[in-house]
Amino acid sequence: MAELRPSGAPGPTAPPAPGPTAPPAxxxxxxxxxxxxxxxxxxxxxxxxxxxxxxxxxKYWLGGPDPLDYVSxxxxxxxxxxxxxxxxxxxxxxxSDLYGDNRVHEFTGTDGPSGFGxxxxxxxxxxxxxxxxxxxxxELMQGLxxxxxxxxxxxxxxxxxxxxxxxxxxxxRIQHMLLTEDAQMQPVQTPFxxxxxxxxxxxxxxxxxxxxxxxxxxILELLRTVPxxxxxxxxxxxxRGETIFEIDPHLQQERVxxxxxxDGSNLSGVSAKCAWDDLSRPPEDDxxxxxxxxxxxxxxxxxxxxxxxxxxxxxxxxxxxxxxxxPINPQRQNGLAHDRAxxxxxxxxxxxxxxxxxxxxxxxxxxxSVHLKFNQESGALIPLCLRGRLLxxxxxxxxxxxxxxxxxxxSTGVEGAFATEEHPxxxxxxWLQVRRAAPWQxxxxxxxxxxxxxxxxxxxxxxxxxxxVTRESSQELPRLSCLSPVSC
Numbered sequence: 001m002a003e004l005r006p007s008g009a010p011g012p013t014a015p016p017a018p019g020p021t022a023p024p025a026x027x028x029x030x031x032x033x034x035x036x037x038x039x040x041x042x043x044x045x046x047x048x049x050x051x052x053x054x055x056x057x058x059k060y061w062l063g064g065p066d067p068l069d070y071v072s073x074x075x076x077x078x079x080x081x082x083x084x085x086x087x088x089x090x091x092x093x094x095x096s097d098l099y100g101d102n103r104v105h106e107f108t109g110t111d112g113p114s115g116f117g118x119x120x121x122x123x124x125x126x127x128x129x130x131x132x133x134x135x136x137x138x139e140l141m142q143g144l145x146x147x148x149x150x151x152x153x154x155x156x157x158x159x160x161x162x163x164x165x166x167x168x169x170x171x172x173r174i175q176h177m178l179l180t181e182d183a184q185m186q187p188v189q190t191p192f193x194x195x196x197x198x199x200x201x202x203x204x205x206x207x208x209x210x211x212x213x214x215x216x217x218x219i220l221e222l223l224r225t226v227p228x229x230x231x232x233x234x235x236x237x238x239x240r241g242e243t244i245f246e247i248d249p250h251l252q253q254e255r256v257x258x259x260x261x262x263d264g265s266n267l268s269g270v271s272a273k274c275a276w277d278d279l280s281r282p283p284e285d286d287x288x289x290x291x292x293x294x295x296x297x298x299x300x301x302x303x304x305x306x307x308x309x310x311x312x313x314x315x316x317x318x319x320x321x322x323x324x325x326x327p328i329n330p331q332r333q334n335g336l337a338h339d340r341a342x343x344x345x346x347x348x349x350x351x352x353x354x355x356x357x358x359x360x361x362x363x364x365x366x367x368x369s370v371h372l373k374f375n376q377e378s379g380a381l382i383p384l385c386l387r388g389r390l391l392x393x394x395x396x397x398x399x400x401x402x403x404x405x406x407x408x409x410x411s412t413g414v415e416g417a418f419a420t421e422e423h424p425x426x427x428x429x430x431w432l433q434v435r436r437a438a439p440w441q442x443x444x445x446x447x448x449x450x451x452x453x454x455x456x457x458x459x460x461x462x463x464x465x466x467x468x469v470t471r472e473s474s475q476e477l478p479r480l481s482c483l484s485p486v487s488c
Contacts, residue, residue, distance in 0.1 A: 033098040033114060034069075036190040041091060044184055045074045054138035060094065060149075061103040067145040068094035071138040076123070078235075083227035087235045088133040090122040091185070092141050095148060097192040107192055114193030116154050120144060121182045122200040125237040136168045141200070144177075151401065153271060155198055157181050158216035160208055162377065167202050172238045174202035178211060180220050183233040202236035204243045210252075213384055214259045215266030219244075222251055265388025269397035269408075272378035276407055276432045280368040366423035370432060372407065374398070385409050390436070405430045 042049065054071045058064030070093040078084040097105035097115040105115035122137045144161065148154060159179045166172040178201045185197035201220065203211070211219040222244055223230035228237065229244045245252045374382070378398060385396040386409075393413025399406045410417040410433055419426040419433035426433050 031099045032191045033096060033100060033195075034093060036188050037091075037093060037096070037098075037119065037195060040185060040188050041072060041074070044089075045076075048074050052133065054135055065146075066142045067104075067149045068092045068138075068142050069098065070094070071141055073133040073135075073138075075126070075133070078233075083231045084233050085231070085235060086126045087233075088124045088126055088137075090120075090124070090133070090137045090141065091197070092120040092145065095119050095145055096190070096195040100192045105192075110189075110191060110193055112193050114190050114195045116148055117194065118155065118196045118198050120200060121185060121197050123183075123233060123235040125235050125239075127239075134168070137200075140167055144200070151271065155179050157198065158220070158266070160211050160216050162208065166238070167236075168238050170238065173204045173241060173243070174236060174238050175205055176203050176208040177201060178203055178208075178216050178220055178223075180217075180234060199234060200236075201230060201234045202238065204240075206243045206245060210245075210256050212267055212381065213265055213388060214256050214263065217266070218256070218259055222255060260388060264392035264394065265384050267381075267384065267396075268389070268394065269399060270378070270381065271401045272381075272398045273375040273402055274378050274398045274400050274407055275373045275403070275405060277371040277373075278365075278367050278369075278427065279371050363428075364418045365427045367425040367427060367432075370425050370434070403430075406432070408433045410435045 041051075045051070051072045051074050053073065056064050056066040056069055058066075059069055060067045072091045072093070074089040074091070076087050076089045078086045094104070095116045096113075096119055097107065100107055120141045122141065124134065124137055126133075144155075157180050161177040161179070163176050166175050167177070168174075179198045180201060182197040182199040185199075187197075188195045201223065203219070203223070207219055207223070220234065223234055224232055226244050226247055228242075229240060229247060230236070245256075389396040390409060390411040393411050395408055395410040395414045395417070397406060397408040408417075408431070410419055412421065412435070417433055417435060418428055419435035421435065424435040426435075
């Protein structure tokens with residue numbers, strides 16, 4: 001639950017918001033991370049020292065459900081001469097380290113990211129006669145923040161989020177999101193690290209699919225050129241009834257289709273509902289077969305594996321150099337995982353692991369036949385994986401959101417993979433790699449055209465299973481989200 005109040009009004013746990021010129025004695029009592037972000041807000045909105053805020057009644061660090069302590073809402077007059085309409089500007093507080101006392105985020109120094117390293121913003125077109133900002137964007141931001149805290153997958157500029165529902169629960173066509181750098185907010189150096197600002201941009205389904213097939217940054221640039229679809233500051237208009245391709249039909253063929261043909265897809269991996277089974281051995285062979293369990297405990301990806309998957313996603317976007325998978329470190333400790341929830345150090349951001357699997361159970365295994373299982377949307381991205389990635393000598397990774405499992409498709413242009421031409425199906429613990437050196441010219445690009453015969457022609461020993469998703473399960477956040485769409 002959250003409440004709406006002016007930021008200067010007394011709150012249950014939050015002091016008023018001072019500006020960068022606050023008296024030293026008062027500023028010393030104010031959380032330094034929060035103070036630093038407020039300073040950037042005051043730079044943009046010096047005439048709005050006390051904006052309306054949505055604030056969590058019970059803070060996340062006190063056991064509440066909402067990770068964001070506050071969402072401030074400002075009125076931005078825009079610039080009519082530059083086709084920037086008046087709009088509401090929402091800014092989150094809580095994904096970065098506001099307090100520096102380890103109540104939410106582990107303090108890691110001043111040189112790196114503060115907390116997750118970013119805060120979210122959102123720009124919503126102001127409707128005529130609207131005197132107060134709608135509060136639904138604050139809940140949208142809380143939903144994205146819950147995903148980040150629960151999955152520990154951070155967002156990057158160019159990422160997409162498949163939401164599958166109008167963002168404001170209306171009948172709008174704006175049902176998905178892209179993320180990009182905020183047009184006005186500058187990175188902030190706080191005592192606990194650097195904070196950048198990622199802006200949420202509402203998009204239609206057709207625009208989301210184009211971002212997946214090509215790249216998010218390319219679609220964002222197209223949105224900037226169409227004033228009614230976002231304009232220079234990428235302002236979301238929930239009443240927009242046409243896609244950019246309906247507004248300007250030439251954009252699809254002249255920009256997107258040519259971009260896909262020339263560049264391939266810039267999407268190197270997704271979090272998805274997926275799983276795989278080893279059909280090379282009978283199910284009752286539990287020691288090293290399709291089962292991914294040790295006794296009754298699920299096998300977890302080790303820290304080195306998660307590190308390698310992370311680097312796989314990041315390095316997969318190198319357009320002008322040969323993509324390389326970093327080698328697996330053979331030096332591993334023996335021992336079983338501790339029974340505890342994974343911390344941030346166990347996520348893809350980390351080099352460490354408390355979920356170590358005995359070395360003899362995580363050796364690389366060559367498989368004769370595998371069975372892949374995807375939900376409907378994940379399976380629809382297989383043509384993108386093949387035509388947009390493997391055709392261009394790259395790789396594509398599915399990381400399961402329901403367990404510690406990953407599937408990476410690799411081509412002959414990818415060095416360092418443990419799947420080889422001689423053994424195209426190989427597994428390292430719960431991480432499967434599928435490699436294929438085959439001609440791709442006849443593979444259809446559209447998901448609805450990709451049927452089982454095409455997949456079996458390219459991967460004759462690969463079994464797949466498409467699974468439909470109910471309306472209820474499709475609301476899980478996010479069912480499909482980009483892990484690393486930008487090169488590092």
